[in-house]
Amino acid sequence: xxxxxxxPRYKIIEKRQSVAFxxxxxxxxxxxxxxxQILGQGPKLLIQFQNNGVVDDSQLPKDRFSAERxxxxxxxxxxxxxxxxxxxxxxxxxxxxxxxxVTEQFFGPGTRLTVL
Amino acid sequence: xxxxxxxxxxxxxxxxxxxxxxxxxxxxxxxxxxxxxxxPGRGPVFLLLIRENEKEKRKERLKVTFDTTLKQSLxxxxxxxxxxxxxxxxxxxxxxSGGYNKLIFGAGTRLAVHP
Numbered sequence: 410x411x412x413x414x415x416x417p418r419y420k421i422i423e424k425r426q427s428v429a430f431x432x433x434x435x436x437x438x439x440x441x442x443x444x445x446q447i448l449g450q451g452p453k454l455l456i457q458f459q460n461n462g463v464v465d466d467s468q469l470p471k472d473r474f475s476a477e478r479x480x481x482x483x484x485x486x487x488x489x490x491x492x493x494x495x496x497x498x499x500x501x502x503x504x505x506x507x508x509x510x511v512t513e514q515f516f517g518p519g520t521r522l523t524v525l
Numbered sequence: 526x527x528x529x530x531x532x533x534x535x536x537x538x539x540x541x542x543x544x545x546x547x548x549x550x551x552x553x554x555x556x557x558x559x560x561x562x563x564x565p566g567r568g569p570v571f572l573l574l575i576r577e578n579e580k581e582k583r584k585e586r587l588k589v590t591f592d593t594t595l596k597q598s599l600x601x602x603x604x605x606x607x608x609x610x611x612x613x614x615x616x617x618x619x620x621x622s623g624g625y626n627k628l629i630f631g632a633g634t635r636l637a638v639h640p
Contacts, residue, residue, distance in 0.1 A: 413568070439627065451529075451614055451630030452569065463639040464625045471592030499631075500568050510616070511557055514628065 411435065413517035415501050427489040428525045430520045434482070434503030441478055442514065443486050444500040452500055458484065459507065488522075496524045527552050529631035531615055538605055538636045546600040546634045548615030554593050555617035560600050563612045563633065571611075573600075606636045612636070 422428050426443040434441050439460050444452035455474065457465040460481040469476070473492070478484040488495055498519040506512040530549040538544050548558070557576045561569035575582045575591045575598070582589045588601040602609050612635045616628040 445608075448633065451616075451632045453630070454627060456639060457625060457627060459625060465627055484585070503625060511574065513559065513571035513574065516570070518566070519568050525562075 413501055413503055413515055415499075415520055417520055418518065419521050419523075421525065422525050423493055424493055425490040427487065428491055428522060429485050429487045430499050430501075430522075432484045432486070432501030432517060434484070434501070435515055438503035438505055438515070439481070440504045440506050441484050442502040442504075443476055443484070444502065446498045446500055446519070448497070455486070460486035491522075491524045493524050496522055498522070527555075527619070528630050529615060529617060529629060530633045531613075531631040533632065533637040535637055536640065538567060540638055541639050542605055542608060543611065544602040544605045544636055545636070546613050546615075546636065547596040548631055550596050550617055554596065557618050558591055558598050559616045559628065560587075560589060561614040561616060561630075562596075563614055565600065568610075569614055602636075605636075607638045607640055610636055610638050 416431050441458045443455045445455050446452045455469045456476045458478040461478045474517045476486045498521050500519045501517045502514040504512045528551045529543050559574045560572045562572055563569040573582055575588045575589045585605045590599045614633040614634040615631040618629040
């Protein structure tokens with residue numbers, strides 16, 4: 410079974426520039442998550458999709474971050490404009506879980522973003 | 526808000542010994558708790574899930590306990606091997622998830638197993 414795919418693996422940009430990350434979840438997984446992991450910290454949930462609808466984006470800085478999941482499959486996360494504090498690893502995860510289901514999450518390798 | 530505490534310092538143990546990692550939480554009691562392993566440059570990998578009505582869960586050399594009175598979970602690796610060296614993350618379900626399996630992660634504990 411193919412895992413969660415993410416690209417690019419690394420990205421270096423200057424502050425105020427824009428950047429986009431792509432995620433392809435495991436086939437059949439209805440739930441997709443984007444996490445931000447700053448060095449030395451655990452993953453922090455930015456946004457959670459159930460199929461192509463958002464179920465939680467309470468910690469997404471909406472003035473600069475946006476995400477979409479077209480057709481309930483692939484997803485993109487965009488930062489515009491980037492700030493120095495956005496330097497982190499951005500992890501995408503997926504799970505089978507729907508409402509009321511408790512399941513494990515499968516993570517991709519992440520995209521390491523460096524903002525200069 | 527929920528606060529999760531894991532040992533911030535690395536745990537160094539000798540090969541063959543049992544490693545014990547701690548996860549403490551404050552405020553609400555989660556309905557379940559998960560443990561993940563993360564290697565450098567990789568995403569976390571799921572290891573075990575334990576529910577609030579379960580005291581203990583085992584999988585091969587791994588054992589997890591869940592004490593809702595102490596608000597603590599312990600994660601044990603018996604007969605540890607150098608290949609077990611990694612960061613181990615504790616994650617609790619959020620009560621504000623609307624039933625959609627939202628997790629709050631701790632910062633993780635780095636385990637180093639020496640030959």
